[in-house]
Amino acid sequence: MWDVELDCEGLLCPLPVLKARKRLARMLPGQVLCVRATDAMARIDLPHFCAQSGHRYIEAREQGPVTLHLIEAHPHP
Numbered sequence: 001m002w003d004v005e006l007d008c009e010g011l012l013c014p015l016p017v018l019k020a021r022k023r024l025a026r027m028l029p030g031q032v033l034c035v036r037a038t039d040a041m042a043r044i045d046l047p048h049f050c051a052q053s054g055h056r057y058i059e060a061r062e063q064g065p066v067t068l069h070l071i072e073a074h075p076h077p
Contacts, residue, residue, distance in 0.1 A: 002034040002070060003027070009066055013041040017049045020071065024055055027073040032058065035069040042069060 006023050008016035016037045024033055035046060043060060046069045050057035058070035 002032040004031065005034045005036065008035055008037045008039075008042070010038055012039050013045045016042045016069075017045050020046065020069075021049065021053065024053075024071065024073050029073055029075045031073045033071045033073060035071065036063075036066050037069060038066055043067065046071065 004023060004027060006019055008019055011019070016035055016039060020033060020035050027033060035042070037046075047057040049055075050071055054074045056072040056074060058072055061068040061070070
């Protein structure tokens with residue numbers, strides 16, 4: 001399960017990453033964000049963003065045309 005869901009359906013990258021970054025900045029360490037995205041590039045961009053920013057990319061789950069990207073918030077530097 002997750003703590004917060006962010007709807008990025010229909011948005012093209014980099015918007016899902018930018019919205020995820022903004023939302024993660026308001027989350028507590030250990031909370032999980034679910035980003036709902038339809039852009040295939042989010043599969044590449046979100047894990048890369050997590051690797052660069054210190055958040056943990058948990059997994060991607062297919063749900064029809066939508067991919068659920070689960071990200072665990074880590075402490076902000």
